Amino acid sequence: MDSRTARFLKTRFQNYYKNAEIGLPDHLPNREWAFIFYDDMPDKMMHRHKAFGSPGEAFDYLYGMAPAHVYNSTAYYEYPDARKMNEKNWLGAELIFDLDADHLPNAPRNYADMLELVKKETFKLMDFLLDDFGFSEQEIELVFSGGRGYHFHIMSPKVLALGSAERREIVNYISGKDLDFKYFFREVAMDGEFGAGSKTFKGMKSVPVKCTLVGYDSGWGKRIALYLTDYMKAECRKKYKKDMFPELRRYEKVGDTTIKKLINLTNSENGLSDILKKGRLDFDVRNFKDIAAYFMKESVEDFLQRFGASVDEPVTADIKRLIRVPGSLHGGSGMLVKKLALSELEKFEPLNDAVIFGERPVKVTVSKPFSVQLKGRDLTVEEGKQEVPEYAAIYLICRGVAEYGHRRNQPGSI
Amino acid sequence: MQADELAYYPFISEASTHVENLGISLDSLLNSRAYRAARVRGIERVKEALEGEIRKPPVSGEAQILSELLSYPFARMLVACVDDQLFTRRYALAEAKAAYTLLRNENPAFLLKIGEDFGISADFKTSYFNMHFTDYIRFSNSLKDPAWKLTNRQFRAGEVKITREEFARLLEEAVREHIEQSFPIPEIPAEVTSFCAPYVAEIKDQFEIQKKKFGATDFGTVEPELFPPCISHALANAQGGVNLAHSMRFAMTSFLLSVGMSVDEILNLFNISPDFDAEKTLYQIEHIAGATGNVYKPPACDTMRTYGNCVGKDRLCEKINHPLAYYEKKIYLKNREREKEEEKETEKKKEAGKEEKKKSGKEKEKES
Numbered sequence: 001m002d003s004r005t006a007r008f009l010k011t012r013f014q015n016y017y018k019n020a021e022i023g024l025p026d027h028l029p030n031r032e033w034a035f036i037f038y039d040d041m042p043d044k045m046m047h048r049h050k051a052f053g054s055p056g057e058a059f060d061y062l063y064g065m066a067p068a069h070v071y072n073s074t075a076y077y078e079y080p081d082a083r084k085m086n087e088k089n090w091l092g093a094e095l096i097f098d099l100d101a102d103h104l105p106n107a108p109r110n111y112a113d114m115l116e117l118v119k120k121e122t123f124k125l126m127d128f129l130l131d132d133f134g135f136s137e138q139e140i141e142l143v144f145s146g147g148r149g150y151h152f153h154i155m156s157p158k159v160l161a162l163g164s165a166e167r168r169e170i171v172n173y174i175s176g177k178d179l180d181f182k183y184f185f186r187e188v189a190m191d192g193e194f195g196a197g198s199k200t201f202k203g204m205k206s207v208p209v210k211c212t213l214v215g216y217d218s219g220w221g222k223r224i225a226l227y228l229t230d231y232m233k234a235e236c237r238k239k240y241k242k243d244m245f246p247e248l249r250r251y252e253k254v255g256d257t258t259i260k261k262l263i264n265l266t267n268s269e270n271g272l273s274d275i276l277k278k279g280r281l282d283f284d285v286r287n288f289k290d291i292a293a294y295f296m297k298e299s300v301e302d303f304l305q306r307f308g309a310s311v312d313e314p315v316t317a318d319i320k321r322l323i324r325v326p327g328s329l330h331g332g333s334g335m336l337v338k339k340l341a342l343s344e345l346e347k348f349e350p351l352n353d354a355v356i357f358g359e360r361p362v363k364v365t366v367s368k369p370f371s372v373q374l375k376g377r378d379l380t381v382e383e384g385k386q387e388v389p390e391y392a393a394i395y396l397i398c399r400g401v402a403e404y405g406h407r408r409n410q411p412g413s414i
Numbered sequence: 415m416q417a418d419e420l421a422y423y424p425f426i427s428e429a430s431t432h433v434e435n436l437g438i439s440l441d442s443l444l445n446s447r448a449y450r451a452a453r454v455r456g457i458e459r460v461k462e463a464l465e466g467e468i469r470k471p472p473v474s475g476e477a478q479i480l481s482e483l484l485s486y487p488f489a490r491m492l493v494a495c496v497d498d499q500l501f502t503r504r505y506a507l508a509e510a511k512a513a514y515t516l517l518r519n520e521n522p523a524f525l526l527k528i529g530e531d532f533g534i535s536a537d538f539k540t541s542y543f544n545m546h547f548t549d550y551i552r553f554s555n556s557l558k559d560p561a562w563k564l565t566n567r568q569f570r571a572g573e574v575k576i577t578r579e580e581f582a583r584l585l586e587e588a589v590r591e592h593i594e595q596s597f598p599i600p601e602i603p604a605e606v607t608s609f610c611a612p613y614v615a616e617i618k619d620q621f622e623i624q625k626k627k628f629g630a631t632d633f634g635t636v637e638p639e640l641f642p643p644c645i646s647h648a649l650a651n652a653q654g655g656v657n658l659a660h661s662m663r664f665a666m667t668s669f670l671l672s673v674g675m676s677v678d679e680i681l682n683l684f685n686i687s688p689d690f691d692a693e694k695t696l697y698q699i700e701h702i703a704g705a706t707g708n709v710y711k712p713p714a715c716d717t718m719r720t721y722g723n724c725v726g727k728d729r730l731c732e733k734i735n736h737p738l739a740y741y742e743k744k745i746y747l748k749n750r751e752r753e754k755e756e757e758k759e760t761e762k763k764k765e766a767g768k769e770e771k772k773k774s775g776k777e778k779e780k781e782s
Contacts, residue, residue, distance in 0.1 A: 034734040133547065135571025158548045166551045168716055184564040218570030313720050 005397055005404040006038040012394060013329055014066035016356065017036065022059065023143075023326030023339050025072055026155060029053050032073035032080040034322050036331060037065060051081040068331030071322035072152070075159070079308040085320065092160035095167065096323060097125060097174075098315040100149035107247075111148075112373050115350050118149045126342060128174050132219050137342050144350055146330025146337040151323060168317045176220065176308035179300070184221055185281065185293040186214050186258075211289035216279030223307045225276050227299075228292055232266040251294050253287045259369035329356075334394035352376055354390050360365065361363070362393035364402040415527070421479045422470060422516055424486035425509065425593055427530045433487060443488060444609045451481040456488030457613055463508035464620055467504040470512050492617065494599040495610040501621055502597045510590035517582035525581050536581070537573075543581050544573035553587040558735070636673050640748065642740035644718055645669050649726045651682055661713075661721040667702050668712040670736055677703055712737055 001009075021315065034048035034278050052058040062070065073080065074096050078089035099121050101107045101114040106116050122142075129135050129152065141153040163168075172178055187209045212229075215221030235244045245262060248254045265271040265283050274280040281289045296303065315321060324330065326339040335354040352375050363384050371380035379392050385406045388396070396402035420429040443449050462468045473482045493505045517525065522538040529536055529549075536545040547564065554562040568575040576584070638649065648658055648666040658666065670680050677699050684695050702710045714736045718724045734740050 108782060131571070132569055134570070158546060162548060162552070165555050165714075166548070168720065169551045169555055169564055173569075176565060178560055178563040179565045180560050180563075183561060215568035218568060220565060222570060270729075317717075317720060 001038075001397070001400070002403055008243045008404040009068070009331075009334075009394065009397060010038040010066050012357065012390070013068070013331075014063065016329060017059075017063045017066055017147040020059075020062070021327050022062065023141075024058060025325075027076050028055065028058065030076040030078070031075060031082055032075070032088070032322070033058075033325075034071040034073075035067040036069040037221065038068050038331075039152075049081050049083050062328070067314045067328075070325045070328035070337075072325050074323055075319060081120060084320075090320065093162075093319045093321075095154040095156075095159040095162065095170070096316060096321065097171075098145075098149065098312040098323075099125060099151075099294065100145070100147075100312055101310070102148060103310060103312050112351055114148060119345065121309050122150045122345060124307065125174060125311060126345075128309060129154070132173070140342065141326075142340045142342055142345060143324070143326045144336075144338045144340060144348065144354055145324055146333055146335040146354060148365055153323075156370070162319075164317045164319055167319070168313065171311055171316050173314045174309050174311060176304045179220060179304070181224070181293050181296045181300075184214050184224055185289045185296075186212060187289070188212050188214070211281040213275065213279040213281055213292075216275065217277075220307075221279070223303075224296060225279065227303050227306065228296065229272045229275055230296070231299075232272065236263055236266040243299075247298060248291060248295060251291065253294075254291060258287075262291075330398075332398055334391075334398040356393075357391035357394050359389045360393070361387050362404070363387050363406045364393050364396060364404060365407040366396065366402045368401050370396060370399070370401045417476075417483070418473060418479050421473055421482040421710070423513060423528065423588055424483055426528060428531070429483065429486075430483050433483065436642070438484070438600070440603065440606070443484065444605065447487075449481070451477070452484035455481055455485035455487055456492065459489040459509075460492045460505065460613075460617060461620075463505040464617065464624065466508060468508045468512040470516060483510075490596075491602070491606050492610055492613055494597060494602055495607055495614045496621070497598060498618070498621070500625070501617075503594055504621075506590050506593035506597075506603055509593050510586045513589045514582055514586035518579060522578060522581075524579065525585065528585055529581070529588075532585070532592060534584075534588070543576050543578070545576055545584070547572055547574050550574040550576070550584070553584040553591070556587055557583070569590050586703060598650055636670075636675055637745070637748075640741055640744035641669075642731065642737045643728055644723055645737055649683065659721070659723070661745075662723045663698075663735070664702065664710070665713050665718060665723055667699055668710045671699075671703050672712055672738055673741060 029051065031051065032048065033050040033052065034046050035050070036044055036046055050061075052061065073093075075088075075093040076091040078091060080088060084089045099118050101118050102119060104121065107117055118125070126140075126142075129140055130137070135154055135156060139154055139156040141155070142247055143151045143153065145151055188211075189209050213221060213225055216225045238244050241259075241263065245254075245259055249259070265285055271283070273281075281292060285291070324337045326337050328337050329335070330337055332359065335350070336356050338350075338354045340348055351373055355375055366381045366383050366386050369380070369382050371378065373379065374392055374395060379388070381388065381392075381396065381402075386402075393402065393404070397404060415423075415426075415428055417432075420426070420432050423429060424433075438449070443452070446533065459468055470482075473479050489505075493502055497501075517528070522543070525543075526536060526538060534549040534553075536543050536549070546740075547569065550567075551564060554564075560566060564574065624633075638646070641649070645666055648662050652666070653659055667680055670683075677696070680699050681696055684699075704710070713721075715724065715731070716735065718737065730740055730743060734743060
């Protein structure tokens with residue numbers, strides 16, 4: 001980026017920061033802030049260890065400096081402006097999750113599709129946060145990162161003191177890592193304490209046992225019940241019996257009789273609801289518990305793909321992370337880092353709703369052909385001198401494929 | 415809580431308040447004949463901890479209960495004077511295990527009460543407990559059995575379902591952590607130090623002997639063939655001129671420093687790296703070594719995996735969760751092997767006849 005282009009961006013950002021609604025973090029004086037400035041471009045030097053005592057100070061600073069990137073610490077410190085990390089005195093940190101297309105397997109290359117895929121992942125994570133972890137909607141702050149994903153901030157008092165290892169365990173839960181089905185498909189004595197697992201009871205040699213899907217009504221247990229019953233339903237919808245349950249036929253305990261019984265079970269009135277609503281696995285089908293466990297084990301990859309959410313583990317585990325400030329602009333896209341209510345996510349279109357600059361035509365020199373959908377329009381630019389709406393100009397410049405103004409010689413790319 | 419209960423669980427805050435309220439001076443705890451039994455039991459506590467298990471036989475009668483209770487602060491003084499992190503950990507573990515043995519048989523209400531002291535929010539529901547997940551992972555994290563993984567638990571609305579037995583086990587972890595973190599004690603009065611000195615010397619000697627057996631943390635000569643796979647791999651890469659990722663470079667350097675290699679020796683290792691810049695590398699190594707006041711420990715296995723620096727587990731890796739623990743264990747195994755060899759040697763020597771013995775005996779006489 002040349003200096004003229006940097007100056008252009010800075011003025012446009014400054015204009016935004018004049019009236020911007022910045023989502024200041026709670027306990028503002030205990031947060032560390034960090035910035036990358038246009039004046040330092042192309043060196044991406046991070047200026048950190050900054051702290052603001054009051055909202056006014058922060059707003060004035062943002063307007064005065066109009067930084068390219070704005071971050072604050074997820075951590076609360078006693079001395080957030082101390083130059084050395086161990087002198088800051090860590091007091092706690094928000095629990096954060098970063099969902100980013102960069103970390104998704106087989107993410108599409110097209111920006112819009114990529115964002116759509118991340119959104120799906122975001123819904124999965126939301127399910128975990130609300131149902132499993134029991135956070136209320138008020139405790140969860142959802143933010144579009146202005147780039148390729150979403151951030152979740154959780155500030156409920158119980159989580160602030162969690163260390164790195166504990167936060168990693170939370171990520172493991174969400175991704176389903178270490179999931180072992182043997183803890184879910186179990187034989188439980190009909191009487192006796194939960195988890196006692198004893199087969200002798202009050203002098204009786206063998207207490208009646210039932211096979212159950214432990215925890216069928218919550219957490220991963222619930223997801224297993226759903227996956228299993230969905231599979232059974234789908235198989236029984238097939239036209240020919242011989243095509244049903246091919247996966248199970250590979251298992252030595254499954255023969256034709258078992259398949260027939262499985263079909264009956266699936267089509268019976270209470271069969272599937274007994275699994276979903278009661279966790280029962282002891283049916284007319286012999287070894288149903290083992291068959292179900294076998295099936296889950298074989299399909300674990302697909303199962304985790306459907307239900308597990310892949311969040312960026314090092315981000316969550318880092319208790320001294322810097323994260324983009326809601327209401328600031330992302331210097332790599334020019335888009336708004338936008339706070340969203342959970343209910344807004346469904347309809348949120350980042351490439352429209354997070355684009356804040358106007359339509360005024362701006363001259364740019366494009367260094368390589370580029371296409372993107374912005375504000376519902378397919379925008380394709382060729383190399384060379386172009387005139388595009390301001391929002392597109394800023395996007396192209398921020399992505400590093402254009403310089404401001406019309407140039408005689410094409411500038412070197414950055 | 416009853417006085418005898420406090421005596422069994424002397425680490426809870428109510429117990430320490432109780433002891434404070436008794437108004438016993440430090441001087442009398444150290445010197446008064448009235449507290450002799452407490453001191454004896456305190457020393458026993460620490461020694462039992464060295465062996466691995468503190469036994470807590472039932473106590474009865476006011477005097478016995480008081481001795482048992484006061485033996486804990488006295489034992490803590492001894493541990494503080496030994497002032498060795500590894501020993502502190504050993505002691506905390508032994509106290510925690512003893513607590514677990516007792517806790518297993520306590521009723522739910524009592525477990526909840528002890529839990530409260532460690533800030534655990536939980537509820538008892540007719541046959542099981544619900545524990546808030548933040549408390550659950552805080553204490554289950556150090557437990558290796560996959561049954562403890564949050565993923566494998568019944569978990570709903572922030573609450574993890576656990577049995578009474580499991581609650582007691584988590585409390586053991588809480589006790590261990592609590593005691594571990596209560597050391598080191600910042601300013602130990604001179605009178606305590608001098609009073610404890612003879613016992614401390616004895617404990618230290620015994621601990622040294624054990625440490626040698628166990629491989630210990632003071633590694634002596636560096637033995638690269640005993641390094642864990644991740645470090646060996648990185649070393650081979652560094653020496654083969656392959657560039658290491660920053661996080662791996664950090665992990666390797668901090669590991670090598672921890673096992674006793676010098677900054678110069680490590681600098682030589684990096685010498686072959688393609689982007690070698692002596693001054694920069696020196697700065698980085700010294701930074702990790704603590705020149706700026708921060709001493710960096712090598713990352714644990716979890717972190718290594720997070721950053722993709724784990725090259726795959728071997729059988730020993732399954733049993734540890736830190737690269738240094740791997741190395742410690744290997745050294746221990748090697749030392750044990752060597753001891754066996756030596757024993758064989760001495761046996762042989764004994765059989766070889768008394769001639770040599772006589773000779774060496776004479777030589778020794780001369781020397782003295």
